[in-house]
Amino acid sequence: MPTPPASFGQTLANAEQILTVVLSRHLAERGTTPETWYALQVIATYGPGLARQELRERLEGSRTLDPESVRELLARLEADDLIRGDAEVDLTAEGQALHRGLREHIAVPTARLLGRFPADDIETTIRTLQAITERATEELAADEQPAN
Template structure:
């Protein structure tokens, strides 16, 4: 492995290569990336969440608009993967099964990609990327 200076290009290449693997996994179930994020966020909230909170989480995390997030949520409701109870959304049994399958597949991808990397390198990368994300979010908020 060669030593490379980390910059936006390197980070972007890692992101897109990893995302391509995830998209391949999601395609098997006909799930979009935005739908997977919504399912994951709902599962992380104990299987139920407020629609507004889920929309905010998706727009903040994905840097997308509320319309795009809402369309993903609505499609999950229409497909019976989320149940709509007014302002609250809940994973259905089918939604939980799909989420569990995606999570298992993602864990396999992660294990293959990160398996032999030293823990201290992963910790350092995590710290650096967290700071870069915080700075980018601050710059976006400042306009």
């Protein structure tokens, strides 16, 4: 296996950092935070009927959320009538409308940014990052297995 370029981690971190700033600005135009967007996106992607525990774990895996902030976020989303459910969580009609509106709002700058690159390059990047994520997840799971 070839040695990965030394700049891989730094390049990935830089991309994540600047894209988070860009996303935050677009969401702020709609009065929404990245954490709210992320929660709505997770529920929309893995629901309906997403187990609350799985939702918590996915949100706590974010670099900006810890168990306490996840509890506060979910309580706020419930109080704002964006999500509902106890053991299983769904978007309410209002939550679905907000998610759809945010997705459409974000699609324009995303298309503008990514449209500057060949579609094949974008697709290759997505597949590569998905494969890296899958492999890293497998390695983490293997590391967590008790030694025999």
